[in-house]
Amino acid sequence: MKFGLYGLHRDRNVDPGVLARRAVLAEEAGFESLWVGDHIALPAGEGNPPRLEAMVALTYLAAVTSRVRLGVGLIVLPQRQPVLLAKQLTSLDVLSGGRLTVAVGAGYVEPELHAMGVSLTERGARTDEYLAAMRALWAAAPAFTGRFVSFSGVVQHPSPVQRPHPPIVVGGHSAAAYRRAVRHGNGWYGWGLDVEQTGQALHALAETARREQRPPALGDLEITITPPGPPGPDTVRRYADLGVSRLIIELEGIDDDAVDGVITSVGETLAAHF
Template sequence: MRFGLYGLHRDRNVDPGVLARRARLAEEAGFESLWVGDHIALPAGEGNPPRLEAMVALTYLAAVTSRVRLGVGLIVLPQRQPVLLAKQLTSLDVLSGGRLTVAIGAGYVEPELHAMGVSLAERGARTEEYLAVMRALWDAAPSFDGRFVSFSGVVQYPSPVQRPHPPIVVGGHSAAAYRRAVRHGSGWYGWGLDVDQTAQALRALAETARGEQRPEGLGELEITITPPGPPDLDTARRYAEIGVDRLIIELEGIDDDAVDSVIASVGETLADQV
């Protein structure tokens, strides 16, 4: 069992000094990875906390840490320009020394998608095509001809440090997300699931896998879960027993004065004993 930390791009952590200090604290405490989310423009009037843009936040985290892996998840793929995104992700992988993990999702916030020029109805098709675009660029393919993106006679260098590309984790609890994970992902990410809900999702993934062709090179699907709150040792062990490979602890809902102690205690206690 590995442990990640989610949320250092939000709230008080947007202060660069706080962000750097907590990132280093998590790295020293034994967290395997640091994760940031991807929302660019959320609906007004919902009490949204300040948040840093995901690519910028990860670049800063890459600079102030040296060992911990860096995860973007879930990046709302259909609202990103995939040629630019492929270059940004490659740059992050290079600058971090091959520490990047990319978790993708189709998104669900219609006003945000609309603001980025994407309809809710097209999000699934765009997600599939944009993933194919990025993989083509990472493989140095000089052309692509799709419904939403086409190019010819261009390539991107350098290549990612991790070959053929950083690990792709697929998030979401829908049947389409399960299929996408089986077909394309090195892992699947479930958000806000307790142990029983996780077990149910894993059964659905297994059922999906029986009807889908999974490429041999992807290996076994790695399972990542963000639980509803910081788990105690017994709960973490229950996740591990049903096949979860990584728990990502979310900082939202934890009083800011307690964040440092939570990072230290979760990292040291759970990582040592699970």
């Protein structure tokens, strides 16, 4: 089992000193990965905490760490310009020495999507097309023609360190997300799922895999889950028995004064049991 940590891009962690200190603490504690989320403009009046933009936060994390993997999850793909995003993700992969994982989703916050020029009804189609366009750029294809994005006679250099590109993880609990994961993903990410809910989601994924053709080159689908709160060793084993490969611990809801202790204690659990 691998353990990730989610949330160093928001709340008090937007302070650069706090962010750097906790990133290094998590790396030294044995976390496999650090994950940041992607919201650009959320509805007003909902008590949203301050948060850093995902690409900027990951670049900072790449600079202050040396071993831990860096994950963006979920990046709301339809509200990003895919040619620019492909370049940003490649740059992150290069600057981090090949430590980047990219988790994508179609998004669900309609005011945010609208502010970025995307309708809720076309977000799924954009997600699929943008994935294809970024893969074309990473493969140095000089042209791509789609409904939402097209280019011709251009290439991007350098290439990502990880070939053919950083691992792509697909998030979401809808039938469309399951299909996208089976068809295109190196992994699938479930958010806020307990053991029983994870079992139900994995059953739905397995049923989808029976109907959809998965490219052999993608190999087995790696399963990542964010559980509802830090799990104990017995709960971790139950997730592992289901086939979960990575648990990402969420910092939201943990008092800020206790965050450092949670990071350390989870690291001690790692060392003692896994």
